[in-house]
Amino acid sequence: MARILVVDDEIGIRELLSEILYDEGHTVELAENAAQARESRLRQRPDLVLLDIWMPDIDGVTLLKEWSSQGLLNMPVIMMSGHATVDTAVEATRIGAVDFLEKPITLQKLLKTVAAGLARPVIPASMRSRTERPAAPADPVFTQPPALAGAPAAAQPAGAAPAAPAHDDSHLGRISLNQPLREARDEFERIYFEYHLLHENHSMTRVSERTGLERTHLYRKLKQLGIDTSRKKSSGG
Structure with missing residues (x-):
């Protein structure tokens, strides 16, 4: 499952979200302020971040801007707040947040938003205004063409050992x-x-x-x- 970083200065919120996400099979890391969030982000990139907007040291929007300017916003970030205005939510989305959760957060809303965030590709801020180039064709996986359906099997040389049974990869x-x-x-x-x-x-x-x-x-x-x-x-x- 996913590695999720929960950043919130309220211990009750951290514990509640941690228990819910942990029961869903996720690995959860906790941070109570921006400093701890920075350390956790640099130690190992999480698959998703739940980031509170209002925190005592540095607010979540400022931290989001910081990650974006440093090229560290390469994971989905979901903002959380019980007092945020529409303008704040719009600003966070413009910076790169993928969604917004309003407190108090319900179980159903949390799980639905987290699942959607994990399934959503993240485009770095530096790339959003550029026209994406088509991806180069990948190197071929097969060293020889796969057999077509209905085509006769290749004849084995006389005296050759029978083909080994397919490896059980189950x-x-x-x-x-x-x-x-x-x-x-x-x-x-x-x-x-x-x-x-x-x-x-x-x-x-x-x-x-x-x-x-x-x-x-x-x-x-x-x-x-x-x-x-x-x-x-x-x-x-």
């Missing part, structure tokens, strides 16, 4: 790809966290650092995946 390790995405993701995450628990000697502190999840989210995720942390905790965790 599994990724132990994970079957012929199952719903959520189930495949849960299976992968179960293997992923069991690996880190083993290699970090079940220290929840080190697993939290290694996986980039806050301890509260880590415990919740392990419980959701059915991994029993109570009997696996060590004195180091």
